[in-house]
Amino acid sequence: MSELNTSYMGIPLANPVVIAASTLSADLNTIKKAEDVGAGALVIRSIFEEQIRHEVGEMEDALSTGSEAYAEALSYLPMLEHAGAREHLMWVEKAREAVKMPLIGSVNAVSGGKWVDYAKQLADTGIDALELNTYAVEADMTRSSADVEHGLYQMFEAVSDAIDLPIAVKLSPFYSSISNVVAELESRGAKGVVLFNRFLQPDINVETEQIENSMNWSRREDARLPLRWTALLYGRVNLDIIGNTGIEEPEDIIKFILAGATAVQVAGSLYRKGIDHVAQLIxxxxxxxxxxxYNDLSAFRGKVSQKDVEANLLNYERAQYVGFILSQKA
Ligand SMILES: Cc1cc2nc3c(=O)[nH]c(=O)nc-3n(C[C@H](O)[C@H](O)[C@H](O)COP(=O)(O)O)c2cc1C
Structure with missing residues (x-):
């Protein structure tokens, strides 16, 4: 017997397999089943800033004052009419009553504002932690990288000033200095980073000559990017590193822990294989x-991180790239 328990931002988990924020948590039976099959914790799907602003009337105010951005947003997001922020709170409360495993709430926010009050209400539902889902596509040419990062820190601070729960930030992989962003978040009190958020990339249909939004599921190879960053960050920060993306088989979890992760989050493979797959992963x-x-996870956590092995020092940075490219034969 080996001990699988771990600590997730100070919350004791029976094992490191966490259900990632997704529509898997939109059904109470699935949430209960996740607990029955042994999930360490579950992140409830995100409430989106647009839903919150819509409910507190900000979207309508903006519409009535002629803000084109909001008018456009509403035409693309008709479901806002039916997906209220209050319903979401009630849903989280129901989930809390239904299971004992740790539950993590998730907010997708892109700016400051009244939604911070909402984060407070979410914290009051009895969730154990909060995840800030920072899904934003930064296309404004007048905003520098420093502006974007500053916005992230301000948002984090606004939430962390408002609530007492541990907060993880689910990061985009598109920062030019991920290490620096993680260090800055830690210095502001973040207790964890989820590596990484997976952005849905639109496609183009050549028949209709229109944008096509279909799901682009992750593949196992997609785990390599967060795996590298887990290994690069391990031992250099004290916050928890949570691996996410492309986790399909037990081997993928083992790799993340060898790289230094505290836990992993899984979504896509559970849609494909069913929630029972959690039991096989564990x-x-x-x-x-x-x-x-190995008696417990700490016996091998970080064993293949950059910090712990001299040879990995260059490998996780450029050497593997240069060596591999130069050794390829036509
Ligand atoms: C159907 C679906 C819904 C999702 N909803 C959310 C969400 O509400 N909030 C969030 O932060 N991530 C959401 N995600 C992203 C997942 O949490 C996860 O980061 C991503 O799918 C990568 O993990 P995977 O490779 O295991 O699928 C969603 C993913 C899927 C497939």
């Missing part, structure tokens, strides 16, 4: 640990 992790003689 069982596979445990049998690997038993075979290797």
């Amino acid at each position: 069982a596979g992790l445990e049998s690997w640990m038993v075979a290797k003689g």
Whole structure:
């Protein structure tokens, strides 16, 4: 027997397999099943800033004053009419009553404002932690990288001043200095970073000559980007590093822990294989640990991080790239 328990931003988890924010949490039976099959914790799907602003009337105010951006937003987001922020709070409360496993709330925010009060109400539902889902496509040419990062820190501080729960930031992989952003967030009190948020990329249909928005599911290879950053950050920050994207098999979880992750989050593979797959992920992790003689996760966490192995120093940065490119034969 090996011990699988871990601490997630100070919250004790039975194991490191966390259900990522997604519509998997839109059904109470799935949430209960996730607990039954042993999930360490579950992140409830995000409430979006647009939903909150719509409900507090900000969107309508903006519309009546002729703001084109909001008029456009509403025409693209008709579901806002039916997806209220209050309903979401009630949903989180219901989920809280239904299960004992740790629950993490998630807010997708792109600016400051009244929604910070909403984050407070969300915190009062009995969730154990909050995740800030920072999904934003930064296309404004007048905003520098420093402006974008500053906006992120301001948003984090606004929420962290308002609530007492541990907060993780689910980061975009598109910052030019991820290490610096993580260090800045830590210095402001972030207790965890989720590496990374997965952006849905629109496609173009050549028949209709229109944008096509279809789901682009992750593949296992997509885990390599967060894996590298987990390994680069481990031991250099004290906050928890949570691996996310492309986790499909127990081996993928093991890699993240070897790189230094505290836990992992899984979504896509559970849509494909069913929520029961959580049990196989946990069982596979445990049998690997038993075979290797590891009593607990800390026995191998970070073993293949950049910090802990001299040879990895260059490998996680440029050497592997240069070496590999130069060694390829036509
Ligand atoms: C259908 C679906 C809904 C999602 N909803 C959210 C969400 O509400 N908030 C969020 O932060 N991420 C959301 N995600 C992203 C996942 O949490 C996760 O970061 C992403 O799918 C990568 O993990 P995976 O490779 O295991 O799928 C969603 C993903 C899917 C597939």
